[in-house]
Amino acid sequence: MIYKYVYGQPVTTGAVIKEIKESTEAIALMEFSEKEETLTFSCEMKEQDVVYGLGEQVRGINKRGFSYISYAADDPIHTENKHSLYGAHNFLVLYRAEEKTAFGIFVDDPGKVVFDVGETKRNRLVIHTGKDCVVYAIEGESLKAIVKEFRGLIGRSYIPPKWAFGYQQSRWSYGSEAEVRSVAEHHRRLGIPLDAIYLDIDYMESYKDFTIDTERFPDFRGLVKDMKEQGIHLVPIIDAGVKIEPDYPVYEEGVRENYFCKDENGEDFVAAVWPGKVHFPDVLNREAREWFGEKYKVLMEQGIDGFWNDMNEPAIFYSEKNLKKVLEEIASIQDDNMDLNAFFHMQGIVEGLCNNPVDYKSFFHNMDGVKLCHDRVHNLYGFYMTRAAAEAFEKIEPDKRILLFSRSSYIGMHRYGGIWTGDNEAWWGHLLLSIQQMPALNMCGILYTGSDIGGFGSDTTEDLLLRWLEFAIFTPLMRNHAAAGTRMQEVYRFENTESFRNIIRIRYGLLPYLYSEYMKAALSDEMYFRPVSFDYPKDDHAFLVEDQLMVGESIMIAPVYTQNASGRYVYLPEEMLMVRMKSLEERDSRVLEKGHHYVEIALDEVVFFVKKNHVLPLAILDEEVKSTADVKEDQYEWVGFADENAGYVWYDDDGISKDYVAKEMWKQRGVNQ
Ligand code: GLC
Numbered sequence: 207m208i209y210k211y212v213y214g215q216p217v218t219t220g221a222v223i224k225e226i227k228e229s230t231e232a233i234a235l236m237e238f239s240e241k242e243e244t245l246t247f248s249c250e251m252k253e254q255d256v257v258y259g260l261g262e263q264v265r266g267i268n269k270r271g272f273s274y275i276s277y278a279a280d281d282p283i284h285t286e287n288k289h290s291l292y293g294a295h296n297f298l299v300l301y302r303a304e305e306k307t308a309f310g311i312f313v314d315d316p317g318k319v320v321f322d323v324g325e326t327k328r329n330r331l332v333i334h335t336g337k338d339c340v341v342y343a344i345e346g347e348s349l350k351a352i353v354k355e356f357r358g359l360i361g362r363s364y365i366p367p368k369w370a371f372g373y374q375q376s377r378w379s380y381g382s383e384a385e386v387r388s389v390a391e392h393h394r395r396l397g398i399p400l401d402a403i404y405l406d407i408d409y410m411e412s413y414k415d416f417t418i419d420t421e422r423f424p425d426f427r428g429l430v431k432d433m434k435e436q437g438i439h440l441v442p443i444i445d446a447g448v449k450i451e452p453d454y455p456v457y458e459e460g461v462r463e464n465y466f467c468k469d470e471n472g473e474d475f476v477a478a479v480w481p482g483k484v485h486f487p488d489v490l491n492r493e494a495r496e497w498f499g500e501k502y503k504v505l506m507e508q509g510i511d512g513f514w515n516d517m518n519e520p521a522i523f524y525s526e527k528n529l530k531k532v533l534e535e536i537a538s539i540q541d542d543n544m545d546l547n548a549f550f551h552m553q554g555i556v557e558g559l560c561n562n563p564v565d566y567k568s569f570f571h572n573m574d575g576v577k578l579c580h581d582r583v584h585n586l587y588g589f590y591m592t593r594a595a596a597e598a599f600e601k602i603e604p605d606k607r608i609l610l611f612s613r614s615s616y617i618g619m620h621r622y623g624g625i626w627t628g629d630n631e632a633w634w635g636h637l638l639l640s641i642q643q644m645p646a647l648n649m650c651g652i653l654y655t656g657s658d659i660g661g662f663g664s665d666t667t668e669d670l671l672l673r674w675l676e677f678a679i680f681t682p683l684m685r686n687h688a689a690a691g692t693r694m695q696e697v698y699r700f701e702n703t704e705s706f707r708n709i710i711r712i713r714y715g716l717l718p719y720l721y722s723e724y725m726k727a728a729l730s731d732e733m734y735f736r737p738v739s740f741d742y743p744k745d746d747h748a749f750l751v752e753d754q755l756m757v758g759e760s761i762m763i764a765p766v767y768t769q770n771a772s773g774r775y776v777y778l779p780e781e782m783l784m785v786r787m788k789s790l791e792e793r794d795s796r797v798l799e800k801g802h803h804y805v806e807i808a809l810d811e812v813v814f815f816v817k818k819n820h821v822l823p824l825a826i827l828d829e830e831v832k833s834t835a836d837v838k839e840d841q842y843e844w845v846g847f848a849d850e851n852a853g854y855v856w857y858d859d860d861g862i863s864k865d866y867v868a869k870e871m872w873k874q875r876g877v878n879q
Contacts, residue, residue: 214338221618223361248332254303261295273325277318280521282629292628293615294585295650310352315339316583357731363653367607368861372401372834376687381408382422392698405442413481430509437833441512446520447484465494475569476526489590490571499598512609518588519614524559588614596622624654632661638767644735656683665693677765679713705810708789715790719822722857723758742779760820773806782815783847821846
């Protein structure tokens with residue numbers, strides 16, 4: 207049951223697709239108060255109650271004990287003390303442990319929203335929103351039912367092409383055709399399957415969107431074609447800022463047609479990102495959105511069928527106005543013997559250049575006739591940039607799935623594309639964070655997601671990369687990505703290539719199951735990744751599990767995320783089959799009883815657990831498997847255990863067309879013991 211409450215004059219964000227009648231009575235589940243520009247909703251939490259959700263955020267699966275701020279931030283250092291990451295996902299579920307009941311809250315407010323989940327007062331959940339917003343309260347008989355109800359409200363999750371479930375290699379700095387070919391060649395020579403190579407900003411001419419540096423990529427179309435023949439898709443990045451440069455058509459057209467965001471004087475707002483000074487396309491405006499979306503065609507005509515949208519919080523290195531102010535202030539400093547106050551003051555001035563809140567208050571959108579200050583709709587920018595692309599793809603290639611994901615997002619964007627979790631670090635803690643973010647993202651409909659495997663910033667290590675891959679073979683987006691200047695981290699750079707190859711091949715072996723589970727989750731508004739408690743609500747201990755996840759209908763994973771660990775403790779909420787794999791071919795399994803176990807997991811092993819009376823299909827791969835296209839649908843075996851007949855609903859399709867429902871792709875396959 208969903209209740210809708212409207213406050214003030216909210217912006218229509220596009221998060222919700224279902225009409226719900228407005229409720230007139232107060233939200234029974236929370237207390238309400240109003241003060242100037244802020245509305246506050248709050249309620250008591252008992253000690254054992256658990257809060258799930260909030261999508262891409264720091265800290266654990268249970269969000270209690272900290273405050274989270276929805277205000278999309280370009281902040282690569284995701285330490286625990288941070289309150290905002292790249293996305294804004296205002297949906298949470300409070301589970302009442304004693305009563306065994308739960309309710310969900312979705313705050314549809316594209317400005318700043320604060321969720322104080324027991325930070326100020328341990329036993330109080332407090333939500334502060336702007337004065338114009340819509341709040342949805344959702345009741346249901348279980349955690350799963352509440353999420354499903356919410357997902358029905360916000361619409362079906364994005365469905366990528368099947369090749370996007372293959373292994374993908376990326377790096378900021380691949381700067382020439384030769385480098386791209388070399389990455390492909392290394393994977394192919396060593397028999398490591400690979401479905402995509404990413405093109406970061408270095409493929410462009412002077413970081414200008416929708417251009418290609420023809421000196422370094424003299425035959426782009428030919429390169430795309432050659433790669434595709436090898437089963438590898440090239441996926442270029444598109445940034446939010448459009449370089450200010452006379453004669454650059456995207457800039458010229460945007461200025462001429464008034465498609466850019468404006469400053470307080472009605473001039474095109476000037477910020478700076480990679481290319482230097484840029485304007486931001488006003489993607490909240492329908493015409494500007496259509497115009498920007500059509501630009502992707504330039505690359506699609508060269509054979510491109512996947513994109514990643516970046517810097518769309520939007521990230522601002524500096525604004526023209528703020529830079530002027532800062533330079534003046536710095537120039538006025540005459541002190542060459544600064545004490546701590548003077549020094550920190552100077553440091554603060556410089557640090558304030560980047561992503562300054564004042565800048566976000568100083569530009570405006572024309573949202574189809576309504577002038578809106580950016581600050582009020584800040585969290586929509588990444589969503590609408592991605593929507594621009596997805597709507598254009600519908601026109602350009604109506605029958606084909608195009609890979610699309612974004613860095614910044616808001617609920618609603620999940621219908622148009624996926625996300626990656628942004629600039630993490632090569633830290634063990636970020637491997638754990640990535641595990642914990644997955645179910646929270648799935649709750650918000652963001653199913654196509656994953657983190658930068660191995661860590662984006664800092665130098666990775668062989669053991670971290672192995673452990674990260676052992677988790678990431680379960681994430682729909684499985685992409686190794688790193689920052690320029692860090693240690694090279696393609697898997698062939700390490701000594702232990704055979705282990706990397708084996709682990710990546712296990713992903714391809716699991717593909718029939720993972721793809722089937724993704725599609726079932728997307729088509730039925732369900733979660734692909736779930737906290738253990740969602741499947742075992744009667745088990746009190748399941749609510750305490752912070753580092754294990756249910757993946758699809760049949761399995762549970764318990765990844766290793768600590769350095770030098772030879773295994774880990776795993777909690778089994780029921781008797782399960784433990785499957786241990788060194789490679790697809792070299793594996794064993796045994797049944798473990800319900801309870802706590804210490805499980806040895808060597809550095810080069812994948813371990814997962816199959817639920818009782820459940821099975822999963824595992825593809826039998828030829829030695830030569832290069833990409834998802836080589837995984838044969840009729841070569842598989844069943845893995846699982848049952849004391850009665852076990853069945854599996856197996857979804858499969860051609861992986862590229864959009865005829866998901868019309869064809870008979872849901873097959874109930876019985877497996878007899
Ligand atoms: C941003 C992105 C990162 C990319 C870099 C250069 O930091 O998050 O993935 O590599 O920009 O484009």
